[in-house]
């Protein structure tokens with residue numbers, strides 16, 4: 095009876111875990127990999143980041159002010175700029191999040207002593223002095239070489255205010271707003287391309303129904319424009335939370351396609367919103383829970399894309415996952431409204447897996463933003479006074495940057511299972527691409543917390559002669575970089591592969607990320 099029960103539960107687990115394929119427990123997993131001229135390019139904007147006026151992301155994070163002893167350029171930390179440039183960060187979303195729908199951009203321009211203070215009602219009730227505003231952010235993006243992605247205020251703003259912001263940042267000629275910009279010291283427009291039309295309109299952005307928001311969107315989009323509709327302004331609609339497919343359906347149905355550059359999606363890997371668990375001191379059960387939520391991204395992008403396909407079969411509208419990542423309890427002793435958390439190997443596995451999913455859906459997912467960049471949620475950078483550390487998530491993004499703007503190589507395989515407590519998940523996830531120099535990269539994640547897994551690829555199919563590899567691994571899932579030991583987790587050259595009879599066999603240690611480069 096017991097045996098029968100366990101067979102049944104195993105079968106159910108296999109059935110429910112993923113849309114990928116059927117599963118096997120073979121010695122090594124054979125990957126079929128085949129270049130396809132018609133395959134999409136992996137848009138570099140999938141590697142975007144997010145910087146909200148939340149906790150220590152902007153103030154005491156990116157921005158320390160130009161009087162700080164920490165080396166800075168116009169108040170922005172030089173070490174952060176250097177680290178993010180190394181990541182080739184393609185875009186940065188600002189000023190929120192929930193904060194965006196409370197933000198009035200005119201509060202953050204002009205002489206500092208004339209800027210009003212406001213209260214950051216969403217995040218800790220702290221007083222915001224508006225010392226970091228539009229100029230600071232857009233100039234910082236120039237320093238980073240990243241495209242700005244501005245989230246406009248629909249929840250508590252007005253159409254006029256939003257349209258003025260576009261004119262202020264983008265209009266070269268003479269106009270009230272461009273003259274004001276010039277008075278404030280900036281002659282040339284910044285030409286901001288990406289505009290978020292509110293944020294989480296179903297929640298903190300105004301608790302709107304999808305139908306109501308669709309109407310609001312149409313009205314705002316009419317005035318948030320490049321005036322000639324040349325496509326230089328890309329409007330991104332506030333999208334669904336996780337599996338709210340009705341939201342996507344309603345927007346796609348009610349907003350004319352030509353008004354929609356992108357449709358957003360937010361999904362956080364949270365085990366339980368009332369009991370999120372600690373960021374470092376977590377159990378295997380919690381690890382399994384986080385990874386189940388993270389791997390759900392496969393199903394979410396598949397199903398949201400299918401709805402978009404109905405209304406936009408030519409796939410012109412981008413699916414923009416502009417908030418994703420792990421969300422745990424805040425660090426003990428830190429402000430609960432500041433969402434400061436550590437970042438471990440769990441986050442590395444989460445990031446590698448999510449990016450693999452995005453790559454494999456590159457035909458529709460063309461932009462994404464990890465939440466958030468510095469000192470908030472699944473940050474790539476943590477700071478403490480003058481110190482700065484790079485998290486395991488940073489290292490995954492650095493290892494994976496080779497995929498930016500490279501052509502996807504479709505792959506097929508049957509994943510073994512990561513079995514825990516009678517539940518299971520696909521143990522392996524993989525994606526591959528070929529860059530403009532002809533280099534082939536395959537990124538592989540082993541989600542299994544205990545078992546190593548092997549992957550086998552035909553060298554001829556891969557179309558390469560020689561292989562090098564890098565790995566991100568550590569002894570314990572909970573391992574992380576700290577201010578005392580900032581380089582505990584770092585990518586290393588990897589020799590855990592062999593080429594035998596024309597087959598490349600890569601061993602992937604438990605909870606590790608490997609990127610193989612083929613020439």
Ligand code: AHR
Pocket residue numbers: 146190191192193293294417465466471
């Ligand atoms: O990233 C933190 C918050 O999560 C954002 O402000 C909001 O959009 C989401 O609910």
